Amino acid sequence: MKEIHIQSINLSRLMREGGSTDARGEILEYITLEKERIPLEGPARWKVGVTRVEGEGGQEFWLSGEIAGYAVLECRRCLTPTPTPVRAHFQYMLRYQPGLTHLEAIEEDEEEILLFGHPDLDLGPLLSEAFALELPYTVLCKEDCKGLCPVCGANRNEVDCGHHEEPQTKLGAELSRLMGDLKD
Ligand SMILES: [Zn+2]
Ligand SMILES: [Zn+2]
DSSP states (O other): OOOOOOOEEEOHHHHHHOOEEEEEEEEOSEEEOSSOEEEEEEEEEEEEEEEEEEETTEEEEEEEEEEEEEEEEEBTTTOOEEEEEEEEEEEEEEEEOTTOSSOEEEEETTEEEEEEOSSEEEOHHHHHHHHHHTOOSOBOSSTTOOOBOTTTOOBTTTOOOSOOSOOOOHHHHHHHHHHHHHHO
16 A cells, blocks of 8 residues: 655745744655656655745745655666665745645746745645755666676676676677687
8 A cells, every 4th residue: 555645834824923834754655756756765754944034025935945865776887776865955935826726936036936826835846856956867786886798688796697708899709710720
């Protein structure tokens, strides 16, 4: 059974009274992006704090938070799924705009502001994006990963398939034949 964890923070009280609030939670199994999913090893833990600030355009909020977990990425040499630590910090200026159904980013005085339309702020997209931005481009399962054999595809960390030479080119084969002939 898969549990569905909703990542959100409720800003109703801040909207009425001002002040600060925070929330924390866990994301299990996957970080979900628009077009892909990043598998996780163990839960990714997040915490977020929001403070209401005086804004020109009505209700504005300063949000900051962090998320940390282990993304499972393929080793670039042997393709073994490799848990890789990822930690991201993020900050956003938010503005309440009733009626919006999802987050919308606008730029104002060279600052990005996120518009949201419901006091129950959906943190999912913010957490996923922050996490994805901190993913390394490539990982290795270990410093000295031997990779896959170019001849048979075996994982050289696990088996010795016997293909120690690079695959011979036709020219190479011809040359060694000639060399052999010369020796005789
Ligand atoms: Zn590897
Ligand atoms: Zn091989």
